Amino acid sequence: MNLNKQLSVAALALLIASGSAFAQVKKKPAPSPKSKPVASQLLAKADVLPIDSKVIIGKLPNGLTYYIRQNVEPKNKAELYLVNKVGSVLETDDQQGLAHFTEHMAFNGTRDFPKNQMVDYLQKSGVKFGADLNAYTSFNETVYQLPIPTDTAAIFNNGFKILANWAGYVSFDPSEIDKERGVVLEEQRLRGKNAQERLQQQVLPVLLNNSRYALRLPIGKEDILKNFKPETIKSFYHDWYRPDLQAVIAVGDFDPKHVEELIKQNFSGLQNPTAEKPRTKYTVPATPGTAVKIATDKEFPYTLAEIIVKHPGTTVKNTVDYMQSVRIRLFNQMLNARLGELLQKPNPPFLFGRSSYGGFLGEQDAFTSIAVAKTPAELEGAIKAVVAETERARKFGFTLTELERAKQDALVQMGNAYKERDKTRSANFVREYQQHFLEGEAIPGIEYEYNYYVNNINKITVDQMNALAGKFIGDQNRAVIVEAPEKDKATLPTDATLLQWISAAGQGVTAYVDNVSSEPLLSKLPEGTKVVNTVVDSLIGTTTLTLGNGLKVILKPTDYKNDQILINGYAFGGSSLASDDDFTSANLASSIISSSGIAQFNQGMLDKKMAGKNVSITPYISEFAQGISGNSSPADFETALQLIYLYFTQPRKDNDIWESTIAQTKSVLANRGLDPPSVFQDTVSATLSNHNFRGMVTTPERLSKASLDKAYSFYKARFADASNFTFTLVGNFDVETVKPYLEHYLGGLPSTNSKETYKNLNIQPPAGQITKIVNKGEAEKSSVQLVFSGDYEYNDANNIQMDALEEVLNIKLIERLREQESGVYAPGVRAGYHKTPSGRYSITVYFGCAPENVDKMIASTLDEIAKLKQNGAQATDIQKFVAEEARSTREQMKENVFWAGYLASSSQNGENPDQILQHVGNLEQVTVQSTKDAANKYLSGKNFIKLILLPEKK
Missing domain, CATH: 3.30.830.10 (Metalloenzyme, LuxS/M16 peptidase-like)
Structure with missing residues (x-):
């Protein structure tokens, strides 16, 4: 099963908060009464968001909630979920780990499916255990998922019987419990017993303020898992698996009225216990000031810091909440775009840096900042660089051009979802309804959300955005965490030094300068070559065009997505054509070029140029081929072809990106030997490649001998001849409409008819x-x-x-x-x-x-x-x-x-x-x-x- 939120600190921030926490130097002074904005200027009328009319929401007399939505993607399939407001926070001291163990037992025998019969039955029906049939347990919920075919009535109808068996009829056969103990302990071993778990044990009591969350990790305690009596887990199940805490979610290709009847038939008989235990909502108490924790482990290969500023949690229920969520989305995007630009410097201040605001745990949100240092000695610079960007935003705000780009990107993403509204997969709806049941999150539907964005996003001002940094940053209810290798413990800062670094980080920052270009990607349309041959395959609906320069394009128009064209091109050759001396340079070539921009645009400028466009194009060089992969909307298809043309004809040589990549890679390699899985994987790679260095992890020595000139030359050589390239286009387009674009851009690519192909270097596992x-x-x-x-x-x-x-x-x-x-x-x-x-x-x-x-x-x-x-x-x-x-x-x-x-x-x-x-x-x-x-x-x-x-x- 998928044990959700078994957390390290970094995982906690990234997975749960999906955002970041930061610190502030001084709070902004409160505005005087005269300058204080009128409330109506800040908040519009807080209208409750509507509920999507396409979902049927009902409640049985026993309190069970259900959500039903007819949806035909994918056809002849439904997603059935049982959601329980039941997680590890509800466990008593002698039940620690039994919320998760209960989830396991649901697959090991129920009233109607003894022992392993449920899994066996579903596998014969085409449902794969683990990949399809699965479940997860978290602090506050346990969720069972059952994707099931709908084109066989008996199988589909039995899906609801299975959900009902999970909801109220798990057997808890003592012999099955004893067999499952080993499985759960092995899951604990697989996911834990490592540096992450040991660091987590040091950090979570501080991060979660010794709250219930810090004391009730879902995996539980080993001694309890080994020794609990069947009555103990049965008691947990009896108390908490009850209809007033449960929801059935059904989305798929079916008749909603029939599904509603199936839910009533299968779930109406479930009863709540006579003496219901109150379902306590646990929180994480606020911490006055700042709590600091420095944790080390001898197997941890990174040095990282996190700054988490916790705030009261918010749930989007009305239009004011929704507008604020849009602002937060724009804020996170703009701030992290700035942090991303720092990685393009020749000596970046960190390996990874991120700051954003989002949901946390225990009725809280958090502003979380993460800085991963290249070495312990560079931790100060990494922390200060990340904090300084937030301080820059707080002191000087964002620029109008940044905000406009963020708005364009947000509208594109929302527009994508809107255009695909009739092609949205059922699982996407399930996630929304799950959050509605668990958290009360609004579900207005994509039509409402899209129209809200279109009509309101331009009402968001730079001043409103600039106010967010001051709101999010603070020195109260703040946790500062450092995790590092134990061998570097003596060089790590003291608590006081750490706080001093954070306090001083914003000093001397200046306003952000938005470097943008108004020049077009291409100044003129390439002349190109015409189609010289056409082959139609009516059986699978493809058309193959051969252009005058020899390049082939296989086109398959589809209606599977409304706003998607997938683009792939390849030619044989790849890094197999590099000499041993040049291999390391050649192996870095595509990642360097794809991070360097094109023509006169560096990567930062190119990213800004692509704002508001639904397009992504990336060159690659693998062992035996070189090529292009990407996608675009039909509207941005020409832009995608322009990018392809430029990656062939005007790749950019950026020494800053080269220096950054080499520095970053060497930093990652420095402590790789501390991490047991990495050491093991290095042995696996060496053995299976018969110790050929091309199949092994690179070394600092090889990196030192690599050069940008060699990497750039190798890339240009691999893309110098388009005659041996074959492209595939799949998606929403018309062959005749796209043909002129293909002739100009792909037909205009250079052609030498070199007939190159790969070399067989015989890198394979040894015999014997x-x-x-x-x-x-x-x-x-x-x-x-x-x-x-x-x-x-x-x-x-x-x-x-x-x-x-x-x-x-x-x-x-x-x-x-x-x-x-x-x-x-x-x-x-x-x-x-x-x-x-x-x-x-x-x-x-x-x-x-x-x-x-x-x-x-x-x-x-x-x-x-x-x-x-x-x-x-x-x-x-x-x-x-x-x-x-x-x-x-x-x-x-x-x-x-x-x-x-x-x-x-x-x-x-x-x-x-x-x-x-x-x-x-x-x-x-x-x-x-x-x-x-x-x-x-x-x-x-x-x-x-x-x-x-x-x-x-x-």
Whole structure:
């Protein structure tokens, strides 16, 4: 299950607050009565926001709330959610961790679905455990999600029975509880027992002021999870899983009246306990002044500071709230745009910096600032740089041009949502209704929100925006947190020094200068070349154009999205063409160029130039190809083509960006060796690339030898010949309408007909049987990767068998390692296969477990593989694979992103793209015998690598 909000401080700020906290030097003086604004100037009439008329909201006599909305994206599917106002804050001392444990038990036996029958039934219906069927537990809520097909009445109707079983009929079989203890403890091990968890234990009591939230982390306490009695968890379930604290949310392709009847039939029988416990709303008490906490851990690889200024929480319910939320959105965007510009300097003051205002915990909002320093010695500069930007905004405000750009971007984003209102996926509505139930957040609907933006955003003034910084910044109810490696503890500032840095940060700042350009991207339209060949594929609805310069464009117009065109282009070559001496420079080339702007526009100027446009274009260079990826709205399609043209013909060489990237990368590498997962992954990469440096993490020495001149020259060489490029366009366009634009811009790209392709450098896992053990980390925590690899004949028939083998083995390992042996939380299987540069496959089994269980879990894995090789897959597991694959294929074929990727890969692999139309039918090729053959062929053990992370030897 997804245990939500198991927080580090950084995660707490980023995930929950999505905003930042800052400090202020001095409060602005309050205006005198004469200059004090009239209330009506600040606040319009606070009209309550309407409820979207397309959602049906009702309440049963027992208090259960329901939300129903008909929505046809995706077709023949519904999102069913059970939302409970029940979380870890409601646990008694002897129940710590049982809110989350209850969530687990809901999948391990209910009245109508004993033991594992629920998961088994849903998998056979095409619902995948984990990816589709899931749940999460947080401080204040527990949410169950069930995406389910609607084209089979029995399956759809049973979806509501499943939700009702979760709501009131979980069995809590003692034997199932005992089996699940190990799974929950392994989840605790997987997500915790690391530097983040140890730092969290130091910091949260300060950050959350020893409140209920600091004492009730959802994962709970290990001794309770191991030893609680069944009566204790049953008591928690009886007290809190009750209809007056529950909501059913149903959004999808169905008849709303039928759904309302199903809800009444399945949930009306639920009863509230006779002596209801009051559902206490817990808060985080305000802290007078500033609380400081400096925390260290020997495995933490970064040095970071956070400044969190907490405020009373707000919930958007009326027009005044909504207008303020718009202002906050603009404020966050403008402030972080300024911080982003600092990263474009040759020696940026921080690795990462962010400041923003948003929701926090315990009925609070917070203004949170985060500064990640490049080294402990540069912590002062990182903190001061981030704080100074907020002080600059507080003292001098924002410029009119900044505000106008932010408004344009906000209108574009809101306009996107409005244009796609009939193509919005059901899951998006679920999230809104969930917040309405849990927090009372308004749900006026996209039509209302879009019109509100259009009619009101221009009423927001610079003066209103400038007042926000003073409102958000403060030195009361403030927490200042530093997290750093333990080895640097002696060099960290004292509490007093830290506060002095923050206080002094704004001194000497000057007003922000908005550097913008009014010049056009392109001064004249390229002459281009005409289409010389056209091929139409009516089966899948594509048209392939060949332009006079040799470039090909595969076009697939769709109506899956109203305001989206996906653009991808590739040509073979990539970094495989770089010499060993030049590889590091070449490997950095695309990231440097894509961060440097184009032509006469540096990246900051280009970002500002793109304000109000719905377009994103990025060049890339991979191991075997170079290309362009991006998207645009139909209205901004020409701008997208102009950007592509310029990334080919006028890439920008920016030494500041080069220096910044090298400095940042070296800083990240400096403490990489402290982090056990990173050390393990470095060994994995080295082993699987047979110690070829191109497949391994770069080193400071290699970075020092790299140069901007080499990187720039390599990039220009890779994009010098457009004749071997193939582009794919998927989305809302007309072929004849876009053809002239393609002829001018793509047809105008340089062409040398060099016929370049990639080099096969034979970077692949070594043959034979190899075991690599890494001893790193102080916690009792291990990670395992088992890798099978070899040569592969790439074709559709083999690919289907490989996909089936991956899923069948995944099912068996979940049953064996998790459900039967309770030794692993989330085992996984990943099968990869490719044709370029040569046919190869790899199958990786991965899991985390207790160090003492490593050998046992590996033995159990190999035993399940041996059974597959001897007997083939069970018919029920094949049924599950076929159901899931067929359902997901039908869904994906209605998505632009699928076709963009599929058409590109078909082109690269020289395949007939029409074969996708037979894919679902070809699933019949998966049989007991075929899975047996595949297991013996691909899991023979001839080439088998065991990679194991164990704790450091005591």
